[in-house]
Amino acid sequence: MQAETSILPVGNRTKQPLADDQQATLVSLRELKGIIEYEPSEFTFTAYAGTTISEVNQVLHQRQQYLPFDPMLVDAGATVGGSVAAGLSGSGRFRYGGIRDFVLGVKFLSGTGEVINSGGKVVKNAAGFDIPKLLTGSMGRLGVMVEMTFKVFPMPGCNQTLAVACDSLETAMQRMSLAASSSWELDAIDYRPASKTIFLRLAGPEQVNQILFQKISKTWGSDVTELSDGEAIWRAVNELAWTQPSRSLAVKVPVHRSLMGEIVDFASQRNGVDLHFSTAGAVAWLLCESQDDVDHLDQVLLGKQAAGLVVRGAPERPHIGSWPRTEISLAVKQAMDPVSKFPRLFHT
Amino acid sequence: MVTSLEGLASIFPPSRFVRDAANQAAFESDGLTAFRAKPRAVVIPETAGEVIAAVRWCHENSVPFVARGSGTSLSGGSLPVADGIVIALNRMNRIIEIDPDERIAVVEPGVVNQHVTDAAAKYGLYYAPDPSSQSVCTIGGNVAFNSGGAHCLKYGMTSNHVIGCKAVLATGEVVSMGGRSVESVGPDYTGLFCGSEGLFGIGLEITLRLLPKPEKFHTVLVGYKSLQAAGDAVSAVIDSGLLPGALEIMDALAIEAAEAAVACGYPPEAAAVLIVELEGPAEKIEHERKQLDAVLATTGHFAERIAVDEADRLSIWRGRKSAFSAVGRLSPDFLVQDGVVPRKRLGEALVRIEQLSRESGIRVANVFHAGDGNLHPLIMFDGKQDGALEKAEALAAKLLRLCIEMGGSITGEHGVGVEKRDFLPEMFDATTMAMMERLRLAFDPGLVANPGKMFPGTEAPTLTQSGLHPLEKAGVISRE
Numbered sequence A: 001m002q003a004e005t006s007i008l009p010v011g012n013r014t015k016q017p018l019a020d021d022q023q024a025t026l027v028s029l030r031e032l033k034g035i036i037e038y039e040p041s042e043f044t045f046t047a048y049a050g051t052t053i054s055e056v057n058q059v060l061h062q063r064q065q066y067l068p069f070d071p072m073l074v075d076a077g078a079t080v081g082g083s084v085a086a087g088l089s090g091s092g093r094f095r096y097g098g099i100r101d102f103v104l105g106v107k108f109l110s111g112t113g114e115v116i117n118s119g120g121k122v123v124k125n126a127a128g129f130d131i132p133k134l135l136t137g138s139m140g141r142l143g144v145m146v147e148m149t150f151k152v153f154p155m156p157g158c159n160q161t162l163a164v165a166c167d168s169l170e171t172a173m174q175r176m177s178l179a180a181s182s183s184w185e186l187d188a189i190d191y192r193p194a195s196k197t198i199f200l201r202l203a204g205p206e207q208v209n210q211i212l213f214q215k216i217s218k219t220w221g222s223d224v225t226e227l228s229d230g231e232a233i234w235r236a237v238n239e240l241a242w243t244q245p246s247r248s249l250a251v252k253v254p255v256h257r258s259l260m261g262e263i264v265d266f267a268s269q270r271n272g273v274d275l276h277f278s279t280a281g282a283v284a285w286l287l288c289e290s291q292d293d294v295d296h297l298d299q300v301l302l303g304k305q306a307a308g309l310v311v312r313g314a315p316e317r318p319h320i321g322s323w324p325r326t327e328i329s330l331a332v333k334q335a336m337d338p339v340s341k342f343p344r345l346f347h348t
Numbered sequence B: 001m002v003t004s005l006e007g008l009a010s011i012f013p014p015s016r017f018v019r020d021a022a023n024q025a026a027f028e029s030d031g032l033t034a035f036r037a038k039p040r041a042v043v044i045p046e047t048a049g050e051v052i053a054a055v056r057w058c059h060e061n062s063v064p065f066v067a068r069g070s071g072t073s074l075s076g077g078s079l080p081v082a083d084g085i086v087i088a089l090n091r092m093n094r095i096i097e098i099d100p101d102e103r104i105a106v107v108e109p110g111v112v113n114q115h116v117t118d119a120a121a122k123y124g125l126y127y128a129p130d131p132s133s134q135s136v137c138t139i140g141g142n143v144a145f146n147s148g149g150a151h152c153l154k155y156g157m158t159s160n161h162v163i164g165c166k167a168v169l170a171t172g173e174v175v176s177m178g179g180r181s182v183e184s185v186g187p188d189y190t191g192l193f194c195g196s197e198g199l200f201g202i203g204l205e206i207t208l209r210l211l212p213k214p215e216k217f218h219t220v221l222v223g224y225k226s227l228q229a230a231g232d233a234v235s236a237v238i239d240s241g242l243l244p245g246a247l248e249i250m251d252a253l254a255i256e257a258a259e260a261a262v263a264c265g266y267p268p269e270a271a272a273v274l275i276v277e278l279e280g281p282a283e284k285i286e287h288e289r290k291q292l293d294a295v296l297a298t299t300g301h302f303a304e305r306i307a308v309d310e311a312d313r314l315s316i317w318r319g320r321k322s323a324f325s326a327v328g329r330l331s332p333d334f335l336v337q338d339g340v341v342p343r344k345r346l347g348e349a350l351v352r353i354e355q356l357s358r359e360s361g362i363r364v365a366n367v368f369h370a371g372d373g374n375l376h377p378l379i380m381f382d383g384k385q386d387g388a389l390e391k392a393e394a395l396a397a398k399l400l401r402l403c404i405e406m407g408g409s410i411t412g413e414h415g416v417g418v419e420k421r422d423f424l425p426e427m428f429d430a431t432t433m434a435m436m437e438r439l440r441l442a443f444d445p446g447l448v449a450n451p452g453k454m455f456p457g458t459e460a461p462t463l464t465q466s467g468l469h470p471l472e473k474a475g476v477i478s479r480e
């Protein structure tokens, strides 16, 4: 049962499928913006939910700090609130963890309008339940986030991007796993099957990157090349814009190795689908041309009991594949939103 | 009416259903030895099925249960509920799988933290969270407490390394949260489960992320003439843009204790020592150590020791890792606190702690994870003296309030448990507390899972005298 006057909090609606609900009134937080507190020496900042990540980045970069998980859809206008609610992390997720690992505290309104102060403002805190993690990925369905505190890190000196040619999925999987287990301390490991290329990002002092580049080259010989337009590559991935704009539907699918082959086959069989793996193969990003592509992907995921989330475009519904329906998820929703002020968590 | 335990007994063979006082004694307390309670029975499951059956029985019969790993909780988390059941998970200690390609380990809850790293070592991988109790504490306990260690600044706490968890909830429902991918979609229930202190249910199968072992460490021990100078050095290191794996401080009293216990060779005149550890690819460490040298040179230290090899590195850490148990040499009993303050207020916090210590006439040694503002004041007392424990607890309370007042937290890694349950409402306002209570009820409407912990409660456990954890006395583990 949804309350008659149900609402859905939204930011800049860069993840439109999540920021939409037929029955709900959209409440925009985009004007609730600004950085409230930034303590470079604490590695923390607190901002209103509607603050754009690009504003945050600007301020952090002035002090040589950053959010290491590569926030997504930054150029598109993503807000901090929307990013947490969607639970999206880009390629940088690989090294230090995702957005879930960097949200320290969230002030939010529950379904009954109470103000809740969850988590804390210091980098280490184990008191009480970790509600900020629960809100990560809650898609505006568990509360209206108004203010959040993040952990930040010092920026590495320089980035360097390498391309590693891989003629098959097997080679790519084997090389990704070697890279991920190596002592090279890579910053990101992505893979694009259609271009038969693994992308590696080194982050650190320039001389050190150079030496590591030599080491990696020794491992895979002439398959390794340095890319001069590295930043553009990562940016395109994190903006979900590495292919033509007509592929407007963007789907996130958390995967593991036994699912990768299936996803690669699916993408190669469909003209309208482009595939990119980030986080050493832990996440598949699929950019699709049509709802028909999404429907087919839905079937593939259902067969594998895997879940997918459409985060861009105008799909019939954002939740595809198999989303476990548990008693506890209903009970948690009820606890956070006793009067059903927000839409259901998911429709499948 | 007292429920008969017959139904529960039928789930286990007699050897794993313990009711006699002698065999139960080991389960009556945990690392917070000041508290003790007698359970009605201890059950020792060997399979997930048995855990599930036991939890369902408790739920149906409204009998409280406490999950227990190795019982090293320092906040009374695994203290039994009087007349409840203890579900001891040590025999659920199988490492189900190590997948070097996906860099994950799937383990049962009773697996000891260090054993995960041991099993992963042949692939060049390790499990990053390293509480000082890692040679005995279990992954189930680590998950329940979102445990930390010396490397949290860079690598985060336990929850940053738990990507999936199958659990039986207090209602008997069995759920699978997260999975084998480090990413997920939808609300992060795995993250919520971490740190729930056994109040939501029992973890049955936990999927952990493994990391490649760093190629090189650079460990430096620096001596200062004042605690303030050591604190300032931490800020200088942080402000330089370095991200050390560990940044630890010990004060004079802690150094004295460590020296007496393990002859760690720390600079004798030091009012404080700082340990900084860099880790990563050899080339990067070569570069960063120069940066670190330059920063440290400006911090007015009077002694510096750089670990020349792995043995030397371990000897530097030995002093640090033994410090707490070593305090047992200075005092028959002590309480260890676990507050967090914003890093920039560390110096101020230490001055206040010293003041409070002087005012109350109670000695306090300080060891802390300086990089993330996590203080571990050790409050010394003699449990045989009347009222000494109460006085020590009163001082501990003041220290916790100090952390709250400074905008920090009442626990960085040891959890709320029984010990700090009355302080949670001082850290969180009433509506936030009410929300947490609602969440708890969502998982456990019958209040059978570890009642009396985390939330201020009615039933007060029995106070006895304090002291070292039995395993510390035996020299098996030491605390941080």
Ligand SMILES: Cc1cc2nc3c(=O)[nH]c(=O)nc-3n(C[C@H](O)[C@H](O)[C@H](O)COP(=O)(O)OP(=O)(O)OC[C@H]3O[C@@H](n4cnc5c(N)ncnc54)[C@H](O)[C@@H]3O)c2cc1C
Pocket (backbone or CB within 6 Å): B030, B031, B066, B067, B068, B069, B070, B071, B072, B073, B074, B076, B077, B078, B089, B109, B110, B130, B131, B132, B133, B136, B137, B138, B139, B140, B141, B142, B143, B144, B145, B146, B147, B148, B149, B150, B197, B198, B199, B201, B202, B203, B204, B413, B414, B450, B469, B472, B477, B478, B479, B480
């Ligand atoms: C000498 C010493 C040093 C220590 N150093 C550190 C340190 O550096 N950092 C740190 O963070 N902590 C430290 N601790 C505290 C303690 O070791 C940790 O809290 C540890 O995680 C507890 O693990 P355990 O197996 O002993 O759990 P227990 O003490 O048995 O249980 C802890 C809590 O977890 C619950 N629990 C246990 N298993 C499960 C399960 N499977 N599912 C759900 N709930 C469960 C219990 O009910 C209880 O609430 C130290 C303790 C000692 C004695």
